[in-house]
Amino acid sequence: xxxxxxxxxxxxxxxxxxxxxxxxxxxxxxxxxxxxxxxxxxxxxxxxxxxxxxxxxxxxxxxxxxxxxxxxxxxxxxxxxxxxxxxxxxxxxxxxxxxxxxxxxxxxxxxxxxxxxxxxxxxxxxxxxxxxxxxxxxxxxxxxxxxxxxxxxxxxxxxxxxxxxxxxxxxxxxxxxxxxxxxxxxxxxxxxxxxxxxxxxxxxxxxxxxxxxxxxxxxxxxxxxxxxxxxxxxxxxxxxxxxxxxxxxxxxxxxxxx
Amino acid sequence: xxxxxxxxxxxxxxxxxxxxxxxxxxxxxxxxxxxxxxxxxxxxxxxxxxxxxxxxxxxxxxxxxxxxxxxxxxxxxxxxxxxxxxxxxxxxxxxxxxxxxxxxxxxxxxxxxxxxxxxxxxxxxxxxxxxxxxxxxxxxxxxxxxxxxxxxxxxxxxxxxxxxxxxxxxxxxxxxxxxxxxxxxxxxxxxxxxxxxxxxxxxxxxxxxxxxxxxxxxxxxxxxxxxxxxxxxxxxxxxxxxxxxxxxxxxxxxxxxxxxxxxxxxxxxxxxxxxxxxxxxxxxxxxxxxxxxxxxxxxxxxxxxxxxxxxxxxxx
Amino acid sequence: xxxxxxxxxxxxxxxxxxxxxxxxxxxxxxxxxxxxxxxxxxxxxxxxxxxxxxxxxxxxxxxxxxxxxxxxxxxxxxxxxxxxxxxxxxxxxxxxxxxxxxxxxxxxxxxxxxxxxxxxxxxxxxxxxxxxxxxxxxxxxxxxxxxxxxxxxxxxxxxxxxxxxxxxxxxxxxxxxxxxxxxxxxxxxxxxxxxxxxxxxxxxxxxxxxxxxxxxxxxxxxxxxxxxxxxxxxxxxxxxxxxxxxxxxxxxxxxxxxxxxxxxxxxxxxxxxxxxxxxxxxxxxxxxxxxxxxxxxxxxxxxxxxxxxx
Ligand SMILES: Nc1ncnc2c1ncn2[C@@H]1O[C@H](COP(=O)(O)OP(=O)(O)OP(=O)(O)O)[C@@H](O)[C@H]1O
Ligand SMILES: [Mg+2]
Numbered sequence: 111x112x113x114x115x116x117x118x119x120x121x122x123x124x125x126x127x128x129x130x131x132x133x134x135x136x137x138x139x140x141x142x143x144x145x146x147x148x149x150x151x152x153x154x155x156x157x158x159x160x161x162x163x164x165x166x167x168x169x170x171x172x173x174x175x176x177x178x179x180x181x182x183x184x185x186x187x188x189x190x191x192x193x194x195x196x197x198x199x200x201x202x203x204x205x206x207x208x209x210x211x212x213x214x215x216x217x218x219x220x221x222x223x224x225x226x227x228x229x230x231x232x233x234x235x236x237x238x239x240x241x242x243x244x245x246x247x248x249x250x251x252x253x254x255x256x257x258x259x260x261x262x263x264x265x266x267x268x269x270x271x272x273x274x275x276x277x278x279x280x281x282x283x284x285x286x287x288x289x290x291x292x293x294x295x296x297x298x299x300x301x302x303x304x305x306x307x308x309x310x311x312x313x314x315x316x317x318x319x320x321x322x323x324x325x326x327x328x329x330x331x332x333x334x335x336x337x338x339x340x341x342x343x344x345x346x347x348x349x350x351x352x353x354x355x356x357x358x359x360x361x362x363x364x365x366x367x368x
Numbered sequence: 369x370x371x372x373x374x375x376x377x378x379x380x381x382x383x384x385x386x387x388x389x390x391x392x393x394x395x396x397x398x399x400x401x402x403x404x405x406x407x408x409x410x411x412x413x414x415x416x417x418x419x420x421x422x423x424x425x426x427x428x429x430x431x432x433x434x435x436x437x438x439x440x441x442x443x444x445x446x447x448x449x450x451x452x453x454x455x456x457x458x459x460x461x462x463x464x465x466x467x468x469x470x471x472x473x474x475x476x477x478x479x480x481x482x483x484x485x486x487x488x489x490x491x492x493x494x495x496x497x498x499x500x501x502x503x504x505x506x507x508x509x510x511x512x513x514x515x516x517x518x519x520x521x522x523x524x525x526x527x528x529x530x531x532x533x534x535x536x537x538x539x540x541x542x543x544x545x546x547x548x549x550x551x552x553x554x555x556x557x558x559x560x561x562x563x564x565x566x567x568x569x570x571x572x573x574x575x576x577x578x579x580x581x582x583x584x585x586x587x588x589x590x591x592x593x594x595x596x597x598x599x600x601x602x603x604x605x606x607x608x609x610x611x612x613x614x615x616x617x618x619x620x621x622x623x624x625x626x627x628x629x630x631x632x633x634x635x636x637x638x639x640x641x642x643x644x645x646x647x648x649x650x651x652x653x654x655x656x657x658x659x660x661x662x663x664x665x666x667x668x669x670x671x672x673x674x675x676x677x678x679x680x681x682x683x684x
Numbered sequence: 685x686x687x688x689x690x691x692x693x694x695x696x697x698x699x700x701x702x703x704x705x706x707x708x709x710x711x712x713x714x715x716x717x718x719x720x721x722x723x724x725x726x727x728x729x730x731x732x733x734x735x736x737x738x739x740x741x742x743x744x745x746x747x748x749x750x751x752x753x754x755x756x757x758x759x760x761x762x763x764x765x766x767x768x769x770x771x772x773x774x775x776x777x778x779x780x781x782x783x784x785x786x787x788x789x790x791x792x793x794x795x796x797x798x799x800x801x802x803x804x805x806x807x808x809x810x811x812x813x814x815x816x817x818x819x820x821x822x823x824x825x826x827x828x829x830x831x832x833x834x835x836x837x838x839x840x841x842x843x844x845x846x847x848x849x850x851x852x853x854x855x856x857x858x859x860x861x862x863x864x865x866x867x868x869x870x871x872x873x874x875x876x877x878x879x880x881x882x883x884x885x886x887x888x889x890x891x892x893x894x895x896x897x898x899x900x901x902x903x904x905x906x907x908x909x910x911x912x913x914x915x916x917x918x919x920x921x922x923x924x925x926x927x928x929x930x931x932x933x934x935x936x937x938x939x940x941x942x943x944x945x946x947x948x949x950x951x952x953x954x955x956x957x958x959x960x961x962x963x964x965x966x967x968x969x970x971x972x973x974x975x976x977x978x979x980x981x982x983x984x985x986x987x988x989x990x991x992x993x994x
Contacts (some may be wrong), residue, residue: 171570176470187702196701197712203572205698213567215582226571230707243467274567281572284699376800380791385811386859387850391818391826398829400871464722473723486975487736488911490941491964495736498957543732550729574715604819606914611945631821637912638828645939646827655825659818666817667810680842 115310118188119170120315121205121285126182128163128172128339137163139339145285150311152347153319153327155336156362161319164288164336168317169205170198186285205285206278212270214262214277219254222262222273226281229243240280248276253323268299285315286330292325304329323363327351335359342365392659399652422653427617429640431556434650436630436657438619445606445620446609447602448535450541450547454602455595457542458549466557466583467575485547493611496540501612504539505531509624514563526674527624534623537657540608545598552597556590557583589672596669607630630658716961737968744965747958756926767962769926773841773936776927777916780845781909785852785904793860794886809861816854823850824915832919842930844920851912852905859901863894900981908966909975913938937963 122145128138138160145151153161166172167180170191183190183343203226221228223241232240239352245251250272254265262273271291275358278286288307293302308318308328320326326333326347333350335342343356354360424435461481465474508526512535517523527533560583568578584591614626615636628636634654641647693866788875796808827847837843875885917937922943924932944960 165411169570170565174566174569183536186701187699190702193701197598198569199572199574199712199715200701200708201572202570204701206572207567207570209567209570210561212561213561215562215564215568216586225568226573229571229711278571348423374799377795378804380788381795381800381804381808382811383788383792384808384815384854387853388811388814388818389824390830391850394826394830394834395822425809441724457725460722460725461729464725466720468719469723477723477726477730480733482975482979483727483733483972486907486971487733487969488913488938488967490781490911490913490938491740491968494941494944494960494964495739499735499739543728546729574711576715576718577711600817604821606819606821607917607942610914611942619801631819631914634825635821635918638825638918652825655822657857659822662819663814664820667813670813672815 113258119146119185120187121145121317122185123129123168124183124185126164126167126180128160128167128203129179129181131177131179137253137339138167140182140249141341143334143344145315145317147315148311148313149332150307150316150318150330151332151334151344152330153334153336154321154323154326154362155315157321159335159336160339161321161336162289164318165289165317168285168287169202169207171202171207173198182267204283205287206281206283207287208274208278208289208291212267213268214265214273216263217261219262219265219273220258223276223280225277230281231351231364240282244276244280245273247279247306247310249302249309250276266299268295268302271295271299271303275303275306275310279310279314282357283314285317286310287317287319289319290321291318293321297327298324317318323351335362337362387413392656394656395652395659399649399656418650418653422650429546429644429647432646434646436633436650436654438617439630439633440657441619441656442627442633443631445454445627445671446537446541446613446629450475450545451595452601453538453542453601454545454549454598458553458594458598459591461550461552462557463579465554467579479651481547481550483563484543487493489544489605489608491612492540492544493608496536496608497611500539501531501536502529503531504533504536505529509533509535511561522623525625530614532612533596533626533656534613534620537609537613537627540612541602541605544605544608545602548601549594549598551592552594553587556587558564559590560586593672596665596672600662600665600669603629603665604631604658605629606635610635630654634658687728723885729928736922740964740968742959743961747962748965752962757924761779767937767940767959767966769924770935770940770963771966772926773934774910774938775839776934777845777848777920777936778906778909781848782841782906784846784849785856785905785909788849789856789901789905790860790898794864794890796857797861797864797899798882798886798890805861809858812854812857812861815850816858818850820851820912821918823847824918826850827915827919830855837931839919839921839933840918840931841927841934844916844934844936847915847919848909848912851915852909853985855905856898856901856907857892859904860894860898863897863901864890866897867893875985896981900922900978904975904978907971907978910971910974917942937967 113261116235123141123143126138126141127136129136143165153164161173164179168184172178172180180192184192186201186204189196190196191205192320214275215225220241223244224237226361227237242251243255251268253269254260254273262270265273271294275286275288292303295303303324307318310316312330318326318330332344333347334344335350335354335356343350343354343359346354350359351363354363378630380608418434422434423437423440425437426433426435427438460649465478468479505527506529509531512522513527557579564586565578565580568582569575609629610632613632615625615628615632617628617633620627634651637647637651641651699963752766752768753771754768756768756772757766786941792808796805800808824847827843827850831837831843831846832839864886871893872885875884875889880888917939920936920939922935922939924935925932927934940963941960944957944963947956
């Protein structure tokens with residue numbers, strides 16, 4: 111990771127639209143949004159409003175679905191990630207992602223966390239160091255340090271999810287996208303992950319998709335509200351939850367739909 | 369009544385087991401082995417029990433020598449290279465179609481592999497013998513001979529123009545085992561959850577890196593079963609191989625020479641054995657050896673693969 | 685260590701998305717090249733199949749005629765390419781073998797699916813896999829020793845047909861078993877709960893549901909049987925006459941193909957060889973047609989039945 115903290119937003123989304131080639135439906139409609147350093151932005155909205163699609167456009171995962179067409183720009187430190195000479199592989203190293211369900215690979219805890227470094231053929235010492243650091247940052251170290259070579263599949267759901275976070279952190283991304291990371295977990299595990307997120311936002315820009323307004327209230331410092339593919343409103347968490355400007359936002363946070 | 373109701377369904381259900389048992393029983397009876405453990409005289413009165421000489425290298429009916437080692441070696445000599453070739457080609461095709469090719473392309477290309485599975489082996493045989501063998505005789509074998517004759521086994525007697533022999537045998541077996549290996553491996557690779565595939569990519573890995581480090585380790589069982597079932601097919605293939613192998617009863621003198629496998633030797637020898645009970649007994653015992661190897665390989669292979677695909681491939 | 689971006693600002697190297705380091709170029713390049721090279725392996729499958737089909741069709745085309753297909757006297761007409769005899773022989777063999785195999789496979793499959801415990805059924809299924817895994821030449825030997833010699837039927841239509849049925853039983857057995865196993869539980873329970881006896885359920889409820897799939901199995905088995913050569917060659921005697929009884933000799937399509945190999949010296953265009961390719965063409969057409977039907981049907985059942993036959 112670079113020492114020099116950049117000025118301005120780390121990630122900036124500029125008139126982003128996503129259209130389905132099959133149904134011609136606009137899944138995301140003209141979204142513009144900046145993600146400054148040291149921020150945790152919660153993306154909330156009713157089911158099917160495009161939250162998952164939105165975060166997937168931020169590290170070019172959308173292009174794995176051939177039926178989607180993305181227009182507009184997403185700039186990472188000023189560089190448009192959709193430019194033709196940018197390879198998605200490099201984008202994804204800088205902008206990591208954690209999925210809804212834990213997706214540990216069928217290998218040991220250590221090898222899971224080391225995955226992103228192994229493919230770069232880092233030295234063993236460097237891998238050891240980075241894996242330890244990542245596991246510590248993900249808040250998993252104390253639980254697995256005695257059995258790093260045990261199968262990752264033997265961990266509990268919550269531990270697996272934190273391992274996925276550690277795995278993403280090990281390659282030292284500047285941005286981490288989390289798509290409903292706790293929706294498959296019990297309250298205790300959810301709490302651990304929320305603590306982890308609060309710690310991480312000091313040095314990683316976090317984008318958290320959640321359908322759970324109270325989770326957004328607990329961890330985020332900014333909330334973006336999506337509705338049918340539009341960015342309805344974005345503001346500080348306190349403002350959004352207490353003084354929403356848009357009636358749709360108000361309806362959503364007071365739990366009248368979603 | 370209750371008891372009857374429970375027993376009656378077993379009668380039809382045991383038919384396949386009974387058929388297998390009948391095959392083994394009959395072959396035991398007609399082979400020299402029966403002398404050892406049956407109190408009553410065997411059907412064909414084999415005049416001798418072969419003992420360990422049976423696994424010797426000399427097969428000479430005129431001198432009453434019945435060693436089948438040549439054919440065991442021949443079987444492995446053709447099946448093993450063919451298996452490796454078709455395993456690697458199959459792996460490549462499966463990876464291409466799982467990770468690299470767009471859906472429109474795979475929809476067009478995959479059926480060719482399916483089609484390969486549907487062609488009867490005798491059709492492969494006649495095609496290989498008439499169309500491919502001359503090519504091997506005039507182009508492939510002379511080229512290999514010219515360039516690699518320093519390697520032991522690749523020099524010596526020049527290849528004949530006919531083109532039949534080991535190389536084309538391996539070629540035919542490779543093509544015939546290809547659908548099995550390809551389809552089984554493809555099925556295993558595609559069973560990797562989409563989430564896992566995507567999280568590999570999300571870590572900044574290339575498709576190849578996710579394939580090599582996640583998908584292939586995840587598919588080890590499938591690949592192993594592809595290897596076993598592909599080997600089973602190659603090892604017991606009869607008629608196509610009999611048409612291109614240039615059947616000989618001795619060890620091949622070099623790579624271009626003819627040889628025989630257990631299956632092809634059994635197939636081409638039964639005619640001549642008629643009336644010679646030693647000969648018939650030796651052939652039956654050979655059948656038992658072939659059966660034992662094939663069944664072991666097949667059952668192991670099937671145990672490993674937890675998919676419906678094996679059932680869809682004709683001939684498995 | 686710093687590289688400038690298109691926007692002009694200066695970024696640390698590992699933040700630049702246009703990284704051109706050797707390591708990265710190698711990784712991305714390898715992935716791209718593999719993506720181009722691996723699909724070429726499809727040629728290993730496509731070239732032989734296209735060449736084979738092309739050659740068989742080209743060799744068979746000049747001799748394919750209605751007269752040749754229906755003429756049962758191979759050497760009566762001048763060109764001697766008539767395959768009517770072999771068509772009838774194949775039909776006879778397949779008819780007997782299919783009848784026997786359906787009889788054995790149908791009852792066996794239904795019994796396994798409907799009456800056996802999960803555990804027992806597992807053993808039975810393994811035995812089916814064993815039968816399917818028995819090499820064809822070994823079954824041919826069995827037919828020769830049992831039917832031809834021991835029962836004294838000689839090299840004959842019946843010996844060949846019964847031997848052939850060994851290859852068809854496992855496929856019919858499996859599909860029947862799968863077809864009845866896959867009938868949804870509620871349907872079965874509703875039928876049995878309303879007082880139907882098991883056989884009534886099977887006849888009135890199960891069979892109509894399972895029938896299309898059973899038919900698929902029969903087609904699959906026929907495709908397998910039709911392509912078999914070695915075991916029938918070992919247990920029958922080629923004949924110049926249409927089989928008149930179960931003990932007659934019989935000429936069949938795959939025999940003609942194999943025979944083409946035994947008489948190659950006369951070169952392409954010779955009667956035996958032309959006849960071989962004519963027969964190959966017919967066998968391939970029928971087998972491919974059967975396979976297409978099977979695949980179209982089987983795709984529907986695939987998902988539900990994962991893992992039953994391991
Ligand atoms: N590949 C696709 N092709 C066409 N439409 C799609 C595709 N992917 C998603 N959609 C549509 O886009 C909309 C947004 O989907 P998305 O998964 O982003 O919603 P979401 O907000 O994440 O929902 P949830 O809260 O249920 O996770 C949905 O209406 C969906 O039907
Ligand atoms: Mg979602």
